[in-house]
Amino acid sequence: MAVPRSGGHISAAPPTLADVAELAGVSRQTVSNAVNNPDLLRADTLARVQDAIDKLGYQPNRAARSLRTRASHLIGLRMPALQEGTANAMMDRFVHSFVEAAADTGYHVLLFYGDPADPLDGYDELLRSTAVDAFVVTDTHLGGQQTTWLQSRRARFVSFGRPWTQPDAKHPWVDVDLAYGAEIATEHLIERGHSKIAWIGWHKDSLLGEERRSGWIHAMHTHGLSTTGLASRTEDSISSGKAAADAILDETEPTALVCASDTLAMGVLHALFERRLRLGEDIAVVGFDDSQVAQTVPPGITSVRPPLEEAARELVKALEELLATPSYAAPGVMLKPALTVRGSS
């Protein structure tokens, strides 16, 4: 092999194992070992091969390696749906953290698109064509469709988000304890002297919403505060956040509001703006997710910040284990969020 390659001295095609082998005067397999099992080689042989590798700038061809080892070193991640006008920049921060964490362990991220109407769209193709080694699933709170399906296809995956509806799910997962988040948010307000603290949250059928709400209730009751007339449930949108805020401000006149999301908090801000109330002075507001918006809007919205970087690292760790040991069953990991205090409280 190692026939003269196509071009002149600037070779268009990348060098192959055979090229390196010829230059180093060893067999293909020895070069392969130099790359994958260096300790099998005698020191001087290894040095010679390394030299040749460096000289040629050799890098194993990914497709060939994938074909043989049945591993692509790619992790599939379905692009979370983009909600215009909703401040869910959280997912973007997660994707970012995940790509970074995965890079450390030699994995890259294959981003794919799926029809938002079909939570399973896109997975099948990648699975069947063995394009990825595993998936990261992010929207478990929308029901366990993806995880159930992936499990049935014997696909490997981890999820960011606990298996809400399947308590017996065996896949590794990482989630953030947002009941605790709501609790520290509420306690922060109590510390600041507030006692009439309202909750603006999501509908009853939202698992995430009930979870967060329970933290507020727990904190209020622990401190002997009443919650009657102070809770509101609505959609996760700015306009419904505003409507909810308007209603609750008229009815019970709370001095502080805890919102289940930054989006709702923005709705509250709209209500305040209209009433010419000053955020952080006339009334305190705490949000959830620590989005861009919370960080930048004056005077800054105090917000519960999920530790996305840590979550990403944990997920990558779980993925590594999972790919090393197919039968790996990890206990779920629950992380605690922190409160970022800003001018709004």
Add this chain to the structure above:
Amino acid sequence: MAVPRSGGHISAAPPTLADVAELAGVSRQTVSNAVNNPDLLRADTLARVQDAIDKLGYQPNRAARSLRTRASHLIGLRMPALQEGTANAMMDRFVHSFVEAAADTGYHVLLFYGDPADPLDGYDELLRSTAVDAFVVTDTHLGGQQTTWLQSRRARFVSFGRPWTQPDAKHPWVDVDLAYGAEIATEHLIERGHSKIAWIGWHKDSLLGEERRSGWIHAMHTHGLSTTGLASRTEDSISSGKAAADAILDETEPTALVCASDTLAMGVLHALFERRLRLGEDIAVVGFDDSQVAQTVPPGITSVRPPLEEAARELVKALEELLATPSYAAPGVMLKPALTVRGSS
């Protein structure tokens, strides 16, 4: 071939060409043709093969196909640096649009991470291992390091952003005419009756900044308005936006402000908040990029919206041409942004 596969009836390994061929009673090559060149087959044969494909749920193995055709159908995209606190959600929207546009043409996006300090980090490895067919480069305004390097490595790529510093660059690119954006933003304010319209922009060495600024100047002069004492140059951060706004509000008392970015606009909002001025009533503000923040902050910030979805589609189109015809040299595409009018003006 087509030996009995490992397991029982629930086969763990995905079916291969050979499996389909056996079931359909044809050769491997015929199945391959059924997938890639259906019109080469007789109608009844095609139907039979299709049947077998459907029955087995066959999907070509990506690694094997890549190896043989030297095409991975993956586009590399380096994760843009995440600036905490800066409202550059624009890039996330672009990534999203791009993934979606690429999916339509059968391409997936390989997201990779590179050390923010080294604009070239990450590219080399993917290139040498032939992991991707092409790259999308996004930060051309930081200087043409990436494009120059990629060109020298004979890599295929397109860029979102014009080749600022290399007027003779041959690669396809798509960009948004932000001078025009600044112009329509300014004209919008003029229409609303403003005449003392200030500019809060970036430093002189920012190509992007000068570009945008020129649009403001052009609009002002066209309408016979003076720009003296109304321009300010600073960093792209909230705090410096606030400082610039403070200075210019004290000095020249403009009735409207055009900002080179939403980040600067947020800085302005901070200044207004401190001065207890009401956005959109006491003073008008227009931002750039139409970020989440601009969309959600009450009463909404009028902002220049780059047509990212269209840009993504154009880039994918250029990529297709480029990959089909290696020598393809496209003229750059310049897109016009639109103004999204909100309560701030």
Add this chain to the structure above:
DNA sequence: ACCATGGCTTGGAACGATCCAGAGTTCCAC
């Protein structure tokens, strides 16, 4: 001196697809 041992290296086969050249059919014109 001989065989077993272990360290190091090797050539052939395989992963699953496509390229290529050729073989078999069909069909029509002469």
Add this chain to the structure above:
DNA sequence: GTGGAACTCTGGATCGTTCCAAGCCATGGT
């Protein structure tokens, strides 16, 4: 009825890597 083109289909080689089993060679114990 024969030649030839056009249409279908096939088997072998190949992409670049890793797996596998075997080979080579020095070492050391008997």
